[in-house]
Amino acid sequence: MEEEILRLEGIKKSFGDKIVLKGLSLSVNKGEIAALMGPSGCGKTTVLRSISRLIEPDDGKIILYGNDITHLSERELIEIRKRIGIVFQGGALFDSMTVFENVAFPLRYCLEIKDEKRMREMVSAMLESVELSGIEDLMPADLSGGMRKRVALARALVYNPSFLLLDEPTTGLDPQTARHIDRLVANLSRKYNVSAMTVTHDVVSALGIADRIFLMKEGDIVWQGTPEEWEASNDPEVAAFLLGTKSIRQRGNAP
Numbered sequence: 263m264e265e266e267i268l269r270l271e272g273i274k275k276s277f278g279d280k281i282v283l284k285g286l287s288l289s290v291n292k293g294e295i296a297a298l299m300g301p302s303g304c305g306k307t308t309v310l311r312s313i314s315r316l317i318e319p320d321d322g323k324i325i326l327y328g329n330d331i332t333h334l335s336e337r338e339l340i341e342i343r344k345r346i347g348i349v350f351q352g353g354a355l356f357d358s359m360t361v362f363e364n365v366a367f368p369l370r371y372c373l374e375i376k377d378e379k380r381m382r383e384m385v386s387a388m389l390e391s392v393e394l395s396g397i398e399d400l401m402p403a404d405l406s407g408g409m410r411k412r413v414a415l416a417r418a419l420v421y422n423p424s425f426l427l428l429d430e431p432t433t434g435l436d437p438q439t440a441r442h443i444d445r446l447v448a449n450l451s452r453k454y455n456v457s458a459m460t461v462t463h464d465v466v467s468a469l470g471i472a473d474r475i476f477l478m479k480e481g482d483i484v485w486q487g488t489p490e491e492w493e494a495s496n497d498p499e500v501a502a503f504l505l506g507t508k509s510i511r512q513r514g515n516a517p
């Protein structure tokens with residue numbers, strides 16, 4: 263039987279009067295990459311923030327590695343968070359720190375590694391994995407958008423998490439750079455045996471790297487399946503989502 267890494271059961275979350283998640287359930291197995299898609303504002307980032315427990319759901323359960331983490335305190339979450347790597351929207355690098363210090367940050371402050379030589383070796387190996395060897399001394403401002411995302415990926419993976427959360431990893435990148443990021447995410451997930459959930463508007467990216475796609479609408483999952491099932495699907499929710507992305511593209515391409 264496949265080992266379940268994450269299970270969300272009936273997650274509800276409101277902000278004030280606004281109901282954002284309406285009892286959402288999903289699960290991700292070990293080694294799987296899940297893609298969470300849906301129109302803007304449907305609650306995708308709120309799902310990611312719930313999984314990493316940056317927010318606490320109003321109802322439902324978050325089971326991560328078999329532990330119910332729904333209501334753990336910040337202190338209790340410390341050990342759990344060491345097993346989750348997060349690539350935030352836009353990369354969210356520390357602009358005043360070098361690439362080395364950015365990637366070393368979780369080693370220094372989460373794993374509390376003191377051995378500078380070991381830290382240099384770990385950062386350098388991770389930068390090599392994202393095909394950015396030798397850029398330790400550059401500042402984030404010196405990097406292209408794709409390089410920033412790759413440094414963010416290195417920072418998220420450097421302390422060997424078993425679950426990776428990616429918020430819009432290809433947004434704002436040209437198609438070639440976006441596919442490069444996809445390849446890296448897929449390869450690194452296999453290489454380090456990391457399960458992942460990626461939130462994305464990018465259908466090409468989801469179809470290219472995901473084992474399972476979850477489509478959200480207005481705070482709940484309305485369709486789930488494999489990329490093959492997605493491509494063969496006649497489901498009206500899938501069709502409506504694709505129509506939305508197409509019209510955005512067409513408007514974007516209009517002279």
Ligand SMILES: Nc1ncnc2c1ncn2[C@@H]1O[C@H](COP(=O)(O)OP(=O)(O)OP(=O)(O)O)[C@@H](O)[C@H]1O
Pocket residue numbers: 277280282300301302303304305306307308309
């Ligand atoms: N901390 C918050 N306080 C109030 N409202 C919030 C908060 N976080 C999210 N929301 C609202 O919840 C809704 C869902 O937001 P969320 O960011 O999860 O959507 P999304 O699907 O990720 O959108 P996008 O694709 O545009 O990033 C939005 O209407 C947003 O304004």
